[in-house]
Amino acid sequence: MNEGWLALLQQALGLLFSLDPDVWSIVSVSFSVSFAALGITLLPSMILGFMLAFGRFPGRWFVTNLIQTLQSIPTVVIGLLVYLMLTRMGPLGDLRWLFTQKGMILGQMMICAPVLVAMSQAAFTSVDRRAWETSRTLGASWFRGILTVCRELKVPLLMAIVAGFSRILTEVGCSMMVGGNIADVTRNIPTAIALETSKGDFAQAIALGLVLLILSLVLNFTLGTLRGKAEPRSH
Amino acid sequence: MVKLVANNLEMKFGERHIFSVDRLQLSQGQTIHLQGDNGCGKTTLMKLLAGLISPSRGAITTEGFEPLPWWRSNALLGKAVYLHQHPYLFDGSVEYNLSYPHPFCNMTKQQLSERTQTAIEMAELTHLKNQAASSLSGGEKQRLAIARAWIMQPKLLMLDEPTSNMDRFSQDLVLTMISDLQQLGTGMLISSHQSCVLTSLCNQTWVIENQHIMSSYTANNIPDSADSAPINLQEPRYVIAN
Numbered sequence: 001m002n003e004g005w006l007a008l009l010q011q012a013l014g015l016l017f018s019l020d021p022d023v024w025s026i027v028s029v030s031f032s033v034s035f036a037a038l039g040i041t042l043l044p045s046m047i048l049g050f051m052l053a054f055g056r057f058p059g060r061w062f063v064t065n066l067i068q069t070l071q072s073i074p075t076v077v078i079g080l081l082v083y084l085m086l087t088r089m090g091p092l093g094d095l096r097w098l099f100t101q102k103g104m105i106l107g108q109m110m111i112c113a114p115v116l117v118a119m120s121q122a123a124f125t126s127v128d129r130r131a132w133e134t135s136r137t138l139g140a141s142w143f144r145g146i147l148t149v150c151r152e153l154k155v156p157l158l159m160a161i162v163a164g165f166s167r168i169l170t171e172v173g174c175s176m177m178v179g180g181n182i183a184d185v186t187r188n189i190p191t192a193i194a195l196e197t198s199k200g201d202f203a204q205a206i207a208l209g210l211v212l213l214i215l216s217l218v219l220n221f222t223l224g225t226l227r228g229k230a231e232p233r234s235h
Numbered sequence: 236m237v238k239l240v241a242n243n244l245e246m247k248f249g250e251r252h253i254f255s256v257d258r259l260q261l262s263q264g265q266t267i268h269l270q271g272d273n274g275c276g277k278t279t280l281m282k283l284l285a286g287l288i289s290p291s292r293g294a295i296t297t298e299g300f301e302p303l304p305w306w307r308s309n310a311l312l313g314k315a316v317y318l319h320q321h322p323y324l325f326d327g328s329v330e331y332n333l334s335y336p337h338p339f340c341n342m343t344k345q346q347l348s349e350r351t352q353t354a355i356e357m358a359e360l361t362h363l364k365n366q367a368a369s370s371l372s373g374g375e376k377q378r379l380a381i382a383r384a385w386i387m388q389p390k391l392l393m394l395d396e397p398t399s400n401m402d403r404f405s406q407d408l409v410l411t412m413i414s415d416l417q418q419l420g421t422g423m424l425i426s427s428h429q430s431c432v433l434t435s436l437c438n439q440t441w442v443i444e445n446q447h448i449m450s451s452y453t454a455n456n457i458p459d460s461a462d463s464a465p466i467n468l469q470e471p472r473y474v475i476a477n
Contacts, residue, residue: 128323130319130321130322130323131323131325133282133287133317133319133323134319134322134323134325135325135335136286136287136312136313137285137286137287137312137313137315137316137317138313138316138335138336138339138383138384138387139313139336139339139340139387140313140339141306141307144338148325151325151326152325152326154326
């Protein structure tokens with residue numbers, strides 16, 4: 001049994017280090033789709049998080065609770081919703097995005113946005129008001145003041161980005177339903193792991209799993225280092 | 236000469252009336268000691284004059300400043316530098332904090348570099364230049380914040396309880412910096428509920444008492460101009476300004 005495990009691990013490492021085109025195509029699809037979804041969602045989500053933290057407008061309470069709820073919706077439900085929107089009969093059917101990377105990006109945006117908004121709202125709510133006041137009284141413009149506050153909150157904001165990215169990079173349900181798991185087109189790491197495991201090709205599944213594991217380790221250790229350097233603020 | 240002029244100012248937090256005043260003026264050349272008990276509204280008044288908060292009623296106008304670019308909607312912000320009682324230092328080194336206001340100063344790179352070097356020496360922080368600002372003691376933080384403001388050579392400066400965290404050594408260093416700014420014509424409002432080394436520089440006093448702001452001058456600083464705030468050096472010592 002142990003020998004079997006070792007052999008599988010060796011095969012998996014072989015696939016990774018021999019730059020197996022199938023494996024790296026899957027990794028490439030995964031990263032390009034998830035980076036695109038994160039890139040498109042990031043700024044609007046942060047702005048909404050900022051507005052929810054500092055703004056006082058009608059419906060703020062409702063939006064805040066809606067965002068919290070959306071965070072906990074299973075990705076297959078979001079996948080179903082996006083599928084129904086993109087199907088020929090759906091409101092976005094004319095776009096013909098179903099079973100394409102664009103469709104996957106749309107689905108991942110809907111998964112990523114609530115995480116980014118909720119976590120950035122929490123970060124902005126926790127900011128020391130003096131940071132904004134000091135920046136402005138020293139002559140910073142409104143925009144420069146915001147940049148200063150974001151810099152002061154770089155650790156919690158980076159944590160929000162990492163959490164959002166991790167959620168979309170590892171989700172299966174939405175990618176499977178909207179992407180269709182088409183080789184070299186919409187097959188990403190989680191859908192490929194599910195497929196290869198069901199076929200009994202554990203080596204490729206382990207190789208892809210290792211990519212996710214290594215990425216997760218790198219991201220978390222980087223965040224841990226940043227968090228360690230950030231000292232608690234006192235008067 | 237630049238000045239901030241507050242007219243018919245009233246401040247409330249909800250139903251709580253903090254203070255009101257008919258007219259107040261903070262201009263270059265003045266050094267004012269702002270007195271009052273805890274919770275009377277000293278910090279609120281300073282934040283109002285700095286443009287960080289808005290009054291419940293009345294208006295604060297500026298005179299003598301350069302016209303603002305069209306995108307700056309708040310005419311007050313950045314006119315008078317306000318230093319918190321517990322100053323906020325940005326995440327980064329002492330040097331980073333001193334260089335933060337550089338882009339907002341009307342000085343050449345050479346001048347800024349020289350003033351920064353002088354400031355760090357005046358505040359006796361040279362050996363801590365590369366240290367994280369968060370690792371400084373309370374007094375060192377105050378010195379750094381005042382040095383940061385000194386570099387800017389502001390036309391108006393407001394110091395909120397500046398000596399509250401300081402030992403005698405730090406107070407003397409700060410006194411040197413503040414005296415220097417005073418000689419350069421910076422108008423200053425210094426809040427302190429008791430006398431300290433900095434209040435000895437003051438030539439005028441504002442007292443917040445019973446929700447009113449009262450103004451008085453020290454004996455050797457009687458204003459000449461007819462449009463100055465009403466004063467009375469006889470008893471009662473203070474004139475209610477509203």
